[in-house]
Amino acid sequence: MTQGVPGHTPEEDKGGLRTALAGLTTRGRSFLAAGIAAAICAYVLGQSDLLRVGLLLAVLPLVCATVLYRTRYRVAGSRRLAPGRVPAGSEARVHLRMDNVSRLPTGLLMLQDRVPYVLGPRPRFVLDRVEAGGRREVSYRVRSDLRGRYPLGPLQLRLTDPFGLCELTRSFSTYDTLTVIPRVEPLPPVRLSGEAKGYGDGRQRALALAGEDDVIPRGYRHGDDLRRVHWRLTARYGELMVRREEQPQRSRCTVFLDTRGLAFQGAGPDSAFEWAVSGAASTLVHMLERGFSVRLLTDTGSSVPAEGADGFAGASQESADAAGLMMDTLAVIDHSDGAGLSRAYDVLRGGNEGLLVAFFGDLDEEQATVVAKMRQRSGGAIAFLLDSESWVREGADVPGPLDKSEERLRMLREAGWTALKVPRGAGLADLWRQADRQRMGIGAGSGTEGWS
Numbered sequence: 001m002t003q004g005v006p007g008h009t010p011e012e013d014k015g016g017l018r019t020a021l022a023g024l025t026t027r028g029r030s031f032l033a034a035g036i037a038a039a040i041c042a043y044v045l046g047q048s049d050l051l052r053v054g055l056l057l058a059v060l061p062l063v064c065a066t067v068l069y070r071t072r073y074r075v076a077g078s079r080r081l082a083p084g085r086v087p088a089g090s091e092a093r094v095h096l097r098m099d100n101v102s103r104l105p106t107g108l109l110m111l112q113d114r115v116p117y118v119l120g121p122r123p124r125f126v127l128d129r130v131e132a133g134g135r136r137e138v139s140y141r142v143r144s145d146l147r148g149r150y151p152l153g154p155l156q157l158r159l160t161d162p163f164g165l166c167e168l169t170r171s172f173s174t175y176d177t178l179t180v181i182p183r184v185e186p187l188p189p190v191r192l193s194g195e196a197k198g199y200g201d202g203r204q205r206a207l208a209l210a211g212e213d214d215v216i217p218r219g220y221r222h223g224d225d226l227r228r229v230h231w232r233l234t235a236r237y238g239e240l241m242v243r244r245e246e247q248p249q250r251s252r253c254t255v256f257l258d259t260r261g262l263a264f265q266g267a268g269p270d271s272a273f274e275w276a277v278s279g280a281a282s283t284l285v286h287m288l289e290r291g292f293s294v295r296l297l298t299d300t301g302s303s304v305p306a307e308g309a310d311g312f313a314g315a316s317q318e319s320a321d322a323a324g325l326m327m328d329t330l331a332v333i334d335h336s337d338g339a340g341l342s343r344a345y346d347v348l349r350g351g352n353e354g355l356l357v358a359f360f361g362d363l364d365e366e367q368a369t370v371v372a373k374m375r376q377r378s379g380g381a382i383a384f385l386l387d388s389e390s391w392v393r394e395g396a397d398v399p400g401p402l403d404k405s406e407e408r409l410r411m412l413r414e415a416g417w418t419a420l421k422v423p424r425g426a427g428l429a430d431l432w433r434q435a436d437r438q439r440m441g442i443g444a445g446s447g448t449e450g451w452s
Helices: 010-014 016-022 026-045 048-070 231-237 272-289 319-332 342-347 365-377 388-392 405-414 428-442
Strands: 002-004 075-082 085-087 091-100 109-113 124-127 135-143 148-152 155-160 167-171 176-181 252-257 293-298 355-360 380-385 418-421
Touching: 016 048, 026 048, 075 155, 075 176, 085 319, 091 109, 124 135, 148 319, 176 319, 252 272, 272 293, 272 319, 272 355, 272 388, 272 428, 293 319, 293 342, 342 365, 355 365, 365 380, 365 405, 380 405, 380 428, 405 418, 418 428
Parallel strands: 085 176, 252 293, 252 355, 355 380, 380 418
Antiparallel strands: 002 075, 075 091, 091 135, 109 124, 109 155, 148 176, 155 167
């Protein structure tokens, strides 16, 4: 962000005297009051020398306020975030730069940036006299334990006179946005079986010296195998044409996040819902790093990225862009008003969804039945069930009298899910390994291939 502080408009000049007087500091008001009192005393006592002193004390702050208000500094300010997207609990650094683009030096400048209270205290800086064409650079750090999108700015510049009798504030109009994404936990590269047939890193086949967007024969490129030359098309077009031998296949993975407000209790960075959001983010990043085509699906039926008919990140979209889009979505995702999972079930209609990794809150018997049917429309299914009541209950390790999570786990496992209960404070990496061991125990001897 870069912008200059503008001069005054005629509308602003109409209220110039009022604005200038409002900028008087305590020292300036004291000088003005002392001058008026001295002038009154001089008039009453008939002391001309005291009158001159009083006039000097009264006029000095008025002159400083008028001169400061009429000062037309041409100052450009810029802000740079490093990085602009940061995980919750991590720090980002904000770099501010002020450039004096006028031919006159500035006086003392006080710089202040407006930030939300969750990012820390409001930063303030004092800049010495900036020479003509000079610049000053300062920086500060921000940190938030809560994910979200936070505006930074506008930048405020406070001008003061050499005597400290008057201060005026001028603001830039633009601001930047810091995106705080969920925490991402590295996951171990385990082998989980149950993918859709024909998918997986072990079965992925790539074109030799060709990209995934090669859907028709193309012109010859330096280094192409001459055995791939399509001679018939070469004769037709008058230049060497290379045939596409085989279209590469990419594994698919759908990461499902239950956002129903009635399925989660508690709030804050240590709540069950925040754990589920962080788990979904960690799974998305892990699967993208493994070369999968990944999408984020919620109980509302919305899919991110919504590119193409199936909603997966297309081959033309870079993994980094897809990850950024899904992370930005998770940064601001909140509870939904829905009560069921039927809309998400309707989205899983292709029957060739690859691997399905789901994070559920509390499930009643009806919704557990819907979840059990989801398994039929995926190649493999892993479910993490969060009993949110145990996350807010004292002695969370002791099951409550109405705890039905074990019954829900049994229903899902009978339907073919690899289902695990998420206790309070559990690490996703450990649960990821447990899912691998559970899947290997269920599918032992089945001969089903997995990915690693």
